Amino acid sequence: MKIIDLRSDTVTKPSLGMKQAMWDAEVGDDIFNDDPTVKHLEAFVAEKLGKEAALFVPSGTQSNLIGIMMHCQRGDEYLVGQEAHTYKWEGGGAAVLGSIQPQPVHFENDGSLDLNKLVDYIKPLDDHHPRTKLLCLENTQAGKVLPLAYLAQAKVFCTEHHLLHHLDGARVFNASVKLGVDVIEIAKHFDSVSVCLSKGLGAPIGSVLVASKDQIKEARRWRKVLGGGMRQAGVIAAAGIYALENNIQRLQEDHDNAQLLAKLLSEIDEIKVEIQNLQTNILYINVPKQHSENLSSILKEQGILIPKGKRVRLVTHLDVHREDIFTVVNQIKKYLKESQLKMVT
């Protein structure tokens, strides 16, 4: 049975072309700086994002953690969104492993952190307080794209308040494709950016952290400390290079498919589509309580995977095609019709 998996864009499988690139990869021991493919990937991403240097790491979680650890010392803190990956979804790594305290602040509806509110969270230099050192933003944030004008303001804010500026850019290419700008236009507002290769770009593994040469030197040390130093990692770096060469522009298809899904689902009475939040490949829908468990399990029998719950996140990616969107909508309609019949009889 064909599986249509809308749970995340992390579920993509390497394509034939990508596997061929992995097969062909020239490798060496990267901890000895001997892996040409890893070096190539790092130089490629650094150039693409307009930074001096880059570091290839196993996961986005580690990339963000290293980013925070290279910017902050023990006893420092970072300003971060209450729902941000770098606060809520990384096991508290910065605090657990870096002795760095997060200062969470609520996101605004557009995924930004209100700079006027942030001011109040910056602690004065005083032995009582942690030292506020870093601002972490996320782009896209739950699929929402931060406006370029806001990024420029946030950069000025950081300069004024002597803060460093990190971007969790797990899906930053979705943002650049949506805005129709080079990703440099986003990255230039930050000291460091973490990019996931294993989301919509379709690589099986890996993230890249970009920053200045000196910062990446420090990052390389923290990667080793955290157990993220890898040996013949060219095999997976090759997948990343392939992803960057082939799968950026096509993210537009994922955005189009998400729009199509939203349009078709909004024609169904029982389902509320959060159309105002849909900008890229992540769509939220609200399902009536009585269906929140069943919809997911019945669809699963048809090979369609979605999360359970009342507020459901649906994510499009390169293994979901336009015709799959129609299949999904038809199966949801069928489910709703049958459950209504059951209620009548």
Ligand SMILES: *Cc1c(COP(=O)(O)O)cnc(C)c1O
């Ligand atoms: C996926 C993701 C990450 C990284 O997660 P890993 O599972 O460690 O690769 C970081 N930030 C955001 C916003 C993400 O969606």
